Amino acid sequence: MADPKQEQRDAFRAEDPASGPLTTDQGVVVDHTDDSLQAGERGPTLMEDFHFREKITRFDHERIPERVVHARGAGAYGYFEPYASCAEFTRAAFLQDPSVRTPVFVRFSTVQGPRGSADTVRDVRGFATKFYTTEGNYDLVGNNFPVFFIQDGIKFPDFVHAVKPEPHNEIPTGASAHDTLWDFVSLQPETLHTIMWLMSDRAIPRSYRTMQGFGVHTFRFVDAAGKGTFVKFHWRPLLGVHSLVWDEAQETQGRDPDFNRRDLWDCIEAGNYPEYELGVQLVPEEDEHSFDFDLLDATKIIPEERVPVRPIGKMVLNRNPDNFFAETEQIAFHTANVVPGIDFTNDPLLQARNFSYLDTQLLRLGGPNFSQIPVNRPVAPVRTNQRDGFHQNQIHRGTSYSPNSLGGGCPALADPDSPAFRHLTERVDGQKIRRRSPSFDDHYTQPAMFWHSMSAWEQKHIVDAFRFELGKVGARAVRERTVEQLARVDHELAVAVAQGVGVAEPRRQETPRPTPSPALSLENNKGDGSISTRQVAVLVSDGVDAGHARAVRDALTEGGAIVEFIAPRDGEVRAADGALAVDRALPTVASVLYDAVVLPGNGLGAGDPVSDDLARRFVRGAYRHGKPIGALGASVAELAALLPDSVRTAGADGAPAVDQGVVTADAVSDDFLRAVAESIGAHRHWERTPLSG
Numbered sequence: 001m002a003d004p005k006q007e008q009r010d011a012f013r014a015e016d017p018a019s020g021p022l023t024t025d026q027g028v029v030v031d032h033t034d035d036s037l038q039a040g041e042r043g044p045t046l047m048e049d050f051h052f053r054e055k056i057t058r059f060d061h062e063r064i065p066e067r068v069v070h071a072r073g074a075g076a077y078g079y080f081e082p083y084a085s086c087a088e089f090t091r092a093a094f095l096q097d098p099s100v101r102t103p104v105f106v107r108f109s110t111v112q113g114p115r116g117s118a119d120t121v122r123d124v125r126g127f128a129t130k131f132y133t134t135e136g137n138y139d140l141v142g143n144n145f146p147v148f149f150i151q152d153g154i155k156f157p158d159f160v161h162a163v164k165p166e167p168h169n170e171i172p173t174g175a176s177a178h179d180t181l182w183d184f185v186s187l188q189p190e191t192l193h194t195i196m197w198l199m200s201d202r203a204i205p206r207s208y209r210t211m212q213g214f215g216v217h218t219f220r221f222v223d224a225a226g227k228g229t230f231v232k233f234h235w236r237p238l239l240g241v242h243s244l245v246w247d248e249a250q251e252t253q254g255r256d257p258d259f260n261r262r263d264l265w266d267c268i269e270a271g272n273y274p275e276y277e278l279g280v281q282l283v284p285e286e287d288e289h290s291f292d293f294d295l296l297d298a299t300k301i302i303p304e305e306r307v308p309v310r311p312i313g314k315m316v317l318n319r320n321p322d323n324f325f326a327e328t329e330q331i332a333f334h335t336a337n338v339v340p341g342i343d344f345t346n347d348p349l350l351q352a353r354n355f356s357y358l359d360t361q362l363l364r365l366g367g368p369n370f371s372q373i374p375v376n377r378p379v380a381p382v383r384t385n386q387r388d389g390f391h392q393n394q395i396h397r398g399t400s401y402s403p404n405s406l407g408g409g410c411p412a413l414a415d416p417d418s419p420a421f422r423h424l425t426e427r428v429d430g431q432k433i434r435r436r437s438p439s440f441d442d443h444y445t446q447p448a449m450f451w452h453s454m455s456a457w458e459q460k461h462i463v464d465a466f467r468f469e470l471g472k473v474g475a476r477a478v479r480e481r482t483v484e485q486l487a488r489v490d491h492e493l494a495v496a497v498a499q500g501v502g503v504a505e506p507r508r509q510e511t512p513r514p515t516p517s518p519a520l521s522l523e524n525n526k527g528d529g530s531i532s533t534r535q536v537a538v539l540v541s542d543g544v545d546a547g548h549a550r551a552v553r554d555a556l557t558e559g560g561a562i563v564e565f566i567a568p569r570d571g572e573v574r575a576a577d578g579a580l581a582v583d584r585a586l587p588t589v590a591s592v593l594y595d596a597v598v599l600p601g602n603g604l605g606a607g608d609p610v611s612d613d614l615a616r617r618f619v620r621g622a623y624r625h626g627k628p629i630g631a632l633g634a635s636v637a638e639l640a641a642l643l644p645d646s647v648r649t650a651g652a653d654g655a656p657a658v659d660q661g662v663v664t665a666d667a668v669s670d671d672f673l674r675a676v677a678e679s680i681g682a683h684r685h686w687e688r689t690p691l692s693g
């Protein structure tokens with residue numbers, strides 16, 4: 001199917017480097033680029049050397065300011081198609097016809113760290129989508145949490161200054177575990193709901209392909225008759241929602257700082273295209289005040305049990321960018337990029353964003369013509385009276401004012417009954433006032449709802465996270481004040497945190513008891529048990545049972561998993577029935593880079609102490625992080641020696657044993673392979689104790 005955005009990109013591709021020799025920026029061919037022009041072999045460099053000066057000057061100017069937040073990101077192209085017409089609620093052209101694919105570019109990001117920071121930090125993830133619609137660009141600039149830290153955009157600089165590294169020494173990079181953030185949190189209880197999400201495993205997604213996305217604010221759909229409906233946007237990954245555990249996330253920061261970026265890139269290259277369903281929660285305008293919170297308050301969700309999420313379409317990411325800087329770095333999102341049929345609400349956070357995003361691009365991209373950069377160009381025709389400015393790339397002709405007669409009155413204004421963006425007519429009446437609405441006052445009920453909606457292991461991970469973060473806070477008063485705030489969410493939570501960070505247990509007080517929302521728990525978002533794109537390490541070494549190894553690989557690959565043979569050294573391992581090609585050498589990988597590990601018999605038996613130690617660390621790591629483990633034949637005893645006695649492994653009687661995600665058997669069989677696949681499909685096995693923190 002033709003993709004108008006890809007066709008448009010073709011026109012902007014730089015000259016094919018294979019089409020001729022090296023030139024200067026002016027197209028002058030050069031035959032020497034290794035030595036500068038000098039007065040004599042050992043003499044000074046000459047000003048006249050235009051090739052040298054151009055090369056160095058261009059290099060000096062390669063960097064642009066990184067994004068003040070969300071600096072670290074990864075992006076991809078793809079498409080969106082609706083399941084059915086949404087004309088009942090919105091006239092947005094891209095939501096009308098299931099046969100029409102709208103090109104998209106999505107950029108995922110972390111928030112706190114700089115461009116070069118690690119991927120698997122504890123942080124919110126950005127999930128920003130640019131839809132290149134036939135009616136202009138629509139940007140849904142969301143996050144992987146449905147709520148935000150503050151209610152009014154005027155607090156954003158305060159919040160960001162608090163979460164960014166400490167001002168005197170710029171420590172820590174990509175982390176929220178430091179005094180200034182928690183000082184702010186302890187004094188600003190509106191942060192608490194999002195802080196609960198931040199302390200949960202949602203803040204360390206396994207992959208960009210396995211996290212949800214949310215528009216956060218309440219927006220509006222507008223139908224052809226001009227009628228509005230409140231709408232909250234949700235992206236749901238079709239693979240299910242999967243996260244890491246904190247100990248693993250920290251190790252991954254060192255083992256592969258590009259863990260999420262690489263995963264996105266590799267999966268798209270391999271044809272394993274990430275897919276997300278777009279869902280909407282719709283609230284009729286007349287029900288605006290029927291909730292016990294304010295729809296304009298971005299620190300609140302509408303529980304899905306109260307207003308179900310209605311799936312309206314699917315997005316597929318199927319193409320990596322050609323050039324990171326040109327596309328992923330230069331893409332410019334803006335919440336005010338809306339199309340007819342989508343409109344704003346008076347959410348004060350959204351209103352502030354509608355100012356900030358345009359402003360930031362002017363600095364970051366060096367002037368007002370950034371929408372001419374290929375990745376930002378709409379596929380819809382652009383006819384404006386905007387002119388000039390830095391980096392103007394277009395040659396406009398004719399007049400540039402309206403009304404005009406000398407230009408034939410062009411570009412003309414859309415006539416009243418043809419399509420155009422028309423702001424929803426909304427009655428606004430009020431005193432000019434600097435005061436938050438009392439309907440924004442309740443900061444504790446929804447954090448409590450989140451807490452009470454978690455499974456036992458999720459609650460444990462949240463407590464561990466609070467203990468870690470506050471444990472890194474030097475100011476005792478900040479630890480105490482935060483615990484006091486948590487005591488207003490839930491007493492047990494506050495006590496567990498207090499015990500971990502060495503402050504007095506808070507006194508019991510009245511806390512909210514909201515109805516839990518099961519949709520919030522990762523337990524209820526696991527996907528369909530498929531093993532598609534799970535990374536499985538099969539540890540092999542000389543003497544391996546190659547039949548077992550191949551059977552495991554074939555069965556899991558059949559189910560969509562990505563299986564790699566890992567051996568002490570690269571090349572091949574010798575097996576009784578021939579050689580087995582190795583995918584990666586053990587010293588170059590670690591269990592944190594895989595979702596599961598299988599020992600097909602003689603997996604650990606390399607014989608030399610270094611490899612044996614690495615292999616044992618691999619298996620122990622996988623166990624600690626709740627990952628599925630399979631073992632066959634001679635490896636069962638090797639594995640049993642590494643695991644606690646409480647894990648039941650197969651004896652000599654033949655039947656596979658399945659216990660706490662550990663699957664063991666004497667020999668490979670369909671039962672064994674099925675049990676391994678089921679164990680992988682379940683993602684993690686938190687029934688193991690103690691839970692890793």
Ligand code: HDE
Pocket residue numbers: 067068069070073107108109125126127128141142143148152153154156214215216217298331332333349350352353356357358360361
């Ligand atoms: Fe952003 N935000 N933000 N933000 N935001 C930026 O825009 C801002 C907020 C989000 O991949 C900046 O181009 C203000 C909520 C994403 O390019 C900046 C406020 C949500 C991205 C900015 C917020 C987001 C940004 C930095 C409070 C979730 C990355 C560079 C009023 C719904 C987009 C840039 C990308 C980026 C300002 C709050 C998501 C400075 C003032 C809430 C995903 O304009």
